[in-house]
Amino acid sequence: MYGTPRSETAWKVPSCIFEPSDSTALADAVKIISSNNITFAVRSGGHSPFSNWANVDGGVLISLSAINAISYNPTDETVRVGTGNQWGQVYGKLAEYDRVVVGGRVPDVGFGLLTGGGLSHHSSLYGFAADNVIIYEVVLSNGTEKTVSRASDPEHFWALKAGGTNFGIISYVTLKAFPQGKVWGGVIFYSIEYLDQIMAAIAEYQAVGQLDPRSAILPYVAFNNFNSIFISFSYLDAVERPEVFNNFYRIPSLLDDTKIHNNFSASISEVVDKVYPRWTWGSTTFYLDNSTYVQVARLCQNISRTDEFQAIQGATLVLVPQPVSRAMVQRSVASGEHPMNLRDREQIWFSINLGWQYASDDARMEQFVVDTLSSIEKLTKSKGLFDEYVFFNNAHTTQDPLRRYGQNAFRKMKRISRTVDPAQIYQSRLAGGFKLGGS
Ligand SMILES: Cc1cc2nc3c(=O)[nH]c(=O)nc-3n(C[C@H](O)[C@H](O)[C@H](O)COP(=O)(O)OP(=O)(O)OC[C@H]3O[C@@H](n4cnc5c(N)ncnc54)[C@H](O)[C@@H]3O)c2cc1C
Structure with missing residues (x-):
C-alpha cells in the first residue's frame, strides 16, 4: 500500500498516484507517461528526504509498493524480489530458510538503496548490496521491459549497480542468498560525554576488529536535541559479546539491548528516531585516522553549538560515521564491476543527518549541510586523508x-x-535523483 515519505521535506501533492502490480503494468504506465510529456516520480521505500526525488507536485507518482513478491529458489540459492518491498520484509521471509541477502541495515529502507550501491552489515563478507544482484528486471523510458544480467548486457548491468535512476526503473531483482543462522547484535547507548572515546573506538575497531568480516557497526552520534550516542552492533554468528568490539564494551553505557537473535531479521531495528519531522543529509569520505575521527566529530559538535544552529527549532545534528573495510572494497571489486571506483584502503563514509521542525528553516538547514561538509573536507584535505x-x-x-x-x-x-534512454526521458522528466547532465 502506498505510504508517506519518511521526511516531511519530501511531502508533495501529485496529480495521480499509480501502483502497478507487476512489470507489465509499470511498463504500460511509463509508455503513456513518455508519450504525453508528463513529469513523474518513482517511489520504493520513501526514505529519500529530498524534495522531488520520490514524489512530485502535479505529476504522476509511481509507487512500487504493490510489486512486492519474494520468491526464494533453493536450487540455485537466489531470491527474486519485487522492488516495492522493504529490506526487513525480505529478511523476514528468508529467515524461514536460514538465508539472508545483502541489503539495508534498517528494516524499513526500500530498494532505492540498490541504485546507490548499498552498504550492508554483510558487506565485509559479500561486498555491497548491488554486487549481489544477478538479474535486474527494468522498464526503459520507452516502456520496454528488459532483463539485464552480466551476460546479457554487461555495460547496462555495470551502470545499474550504482547509477541511480538513470538506467531504468527496476521492478524486480534476483539476488544471491547466503546461509545465515543466529546473530549477535543490538544497540548500545552512550552519553555524549564519551564522544572522543567512541570516535577513537571506531577507528580502533576499523583497524583491528573489522578484520573479522562477520562484524559490523552502524554508529549514530546525535548533537543538540538527543545529545547521545547509539551504536547498532552486528556479529553474524552466535557469539555472545564478540571480542572484536572490546573497545566499545570498555566505555560506560547507558543502555544495552545486545543479545543473540534467532536470525538476522530479528537483530536489526529502527534505530534512527523519527521525532524530528524534517531532515536532510550529506556525506564525505576520508581515510582511517584515529585523531582525525575525533577532530571531525568535535568540529561537528562545535557547529551544533553555534547560535545560528541553536536558533533553529528542533535542530539536531546526527553523525553517521560508517567504517568501510578493505574487505568490503576487495569483495566488491572481486564480485563484479560497478562504476563506484573505490580506493583499496580503509575509509569512512562520514554522513551527517540534520533534523528540524519547520519548513521555514529548510533553506538554512540545507546550507548547514553544505557548510559542515565543506569544513570537514577542508580539514581532511589538509591532512591528506580526503x-x-x-x-x-x-x-x-x-x-x-x-x-x-x-x-x-x-x-x-x-x-x-x-x-538505453535515447530520448533522455529519465534525464528530463523523471523527477529527482542524481542526473548525468547535458552533453
Ligand atoms: C533510516 C535509514 C536507513 C538507511 N540505511 C541504509 C543502509 O543500511 N545502507 C544504505 O546503503 N543506505 C541506507 N540508507 C539510505 C537509503 O539507501 C537511500 O535513502 C535510498 O535511496 C532509499 O531508498 P528508498 O527506496 O527507501 O527511498 P525512495 O525515497 O523511495 O527512493 C529513493 C530514490 O531511489 C529511486 N528509486 C526507488 N526505487 C527505485 C527503483 N525500483 N528503480 C529505480 N529507481 C528507484 C527513487 O526514484 C528516488 O530517486 C538509509 C536511509 C535511512 C533514512
Whole structure:
C-alpha cells in the first residue's frame, strides 16, 4: 500500500498516484507517461528526504509498493524480489530458510538503496548490496521491459549497480542468498560525554576488529536535541559479546539491548528516531585516522553549538560515521564491476543527518549541510586523508556522486544512458535523483 515519505521535506501533492502490480503494468504506465510529456516520480521505500526525488507536485507518482513478491529458489540459492518491498520484509521471509541477502541495515529502507550501491552489515563478507544482484528486471523510458544480467548486457548491468535512476526503473531483482543462522547484535547507548572515546573506538575497531568480516557497526552520534550516542552492533554468528568490539564494551553505557537473535531479521531495528519531522543529509569520505575521527566529530559538535544552529527549532545534528573495510572494497571489486571506483584502503563514509521542525528553516538547514561538509573536507584535505568518492545513498543534492566516481566512469555512464534512454526521458522528466547532465 502506498505510504508517506519518511521526511516531511519530501511531502508533495501529485496529480495521480499509480501502483502497478507487476512489470507489465509499470511498463504500460511509463509508455503513456513518455508519450504525453508528463513529469513523474518513482517511489520504493520513501526514505529519500529530498524534495522531488520520490514524489512530485502535479505529476504522476509511481509507487512500487504493490510489486512486492519474494520468491526464494533453493536450487540455485537466489531470491527474486519485487522492488516495492522493504529490506526487513525480505529478511523476514528468508529467515524461514536460514538465508539472508545483502541489503539495508534498517528494516524499513526500500530498494532505492540498490541504485546507490548499498552498504550492508554483510558487506565485509559479500561486498555491497548491488554486487549481489544477478538479474535486474527494468522498464526503459520507452516502456520496454528488459532483463539485464552480466551476460546479457554487461555495460547496462555495470551502470545499474550504482547509477541511480538513470538506467531504468527496476521492478524486480534476483539476488544471491547466503546461509545465515543466529546473530549477535543490538544497540548500545552512550552519553555524549564519551564522544572522543567512541570516535577513537571506531577507528580502533576499523583497524583491528573489522578484520573479522562477520562484524559490523552502524554508529549514530546525535548533537543538540538527543545529545547521545547509539551504536547498532552486528556479529553474524552466535557469539555472545564478540571480542572484536572490546573497545566499545570498555566505555560506560547507558543502555544495552545486545543479545543473540534467532536470525538476522530479528537483530536489526529502527534505530534512527523519527521525532524530528524534517531532515536532510550529506556525506564525505576520508581515510582511517584515529585523531582525525575525533577532530571531525568535535568540529561537528562545535557547529551544533553555534547560535545560528541553536536558533533553529528542533535542530539536531546526527553523525553517521560508517567504517568501510578493505574487505568490503576487495569483495566488491572481486564480485563484479560497478562504476563506484573505490580506493583499496580503509575509509569512512562520514554522513551527517540534520533534523528540524519547520519548513521555514529548510533553506538554512540545507546550507548547514553544505557548510559542515565543506569544513570537514577542508580539514581532511589538509591532512591528506580526503577521498573524492561520496556515498551515493547519503549524498546531498549539491554533491555530485556520479561525477565523483571519476571521469571515465562518468563518461561511460553518459554513453550507456544515451543507448538505453535515447530520448533522455529519465534525464528530463523523471523527477529527482542524481542526473548525468547535458552533453
Ligand atoms: C533510516 C535509514 C536507513 C538507511 N540505511 C541504509 C543502509 O543500511 N545502507 C544504505 O546503503 N543506505 C541506507 N540508507 C539510505 C537509503 O539507501 C537511500 O535513502 C535510498 O535511496 C532509499 O531508498 P528508498 O527506496 O527507501 O527511498 P525512495 O525515497 O523511495 O527512493 C529513493 C530514490 O531511489 C529511486 N528509486 C526507488 N526505487 C527505485 C527503483 N525500483 N528503480 C529505480 N529507481 C528507484 C527513487 O526514484 C528516488 O530517486 C538509509 C536511509 C535511512 C533514512
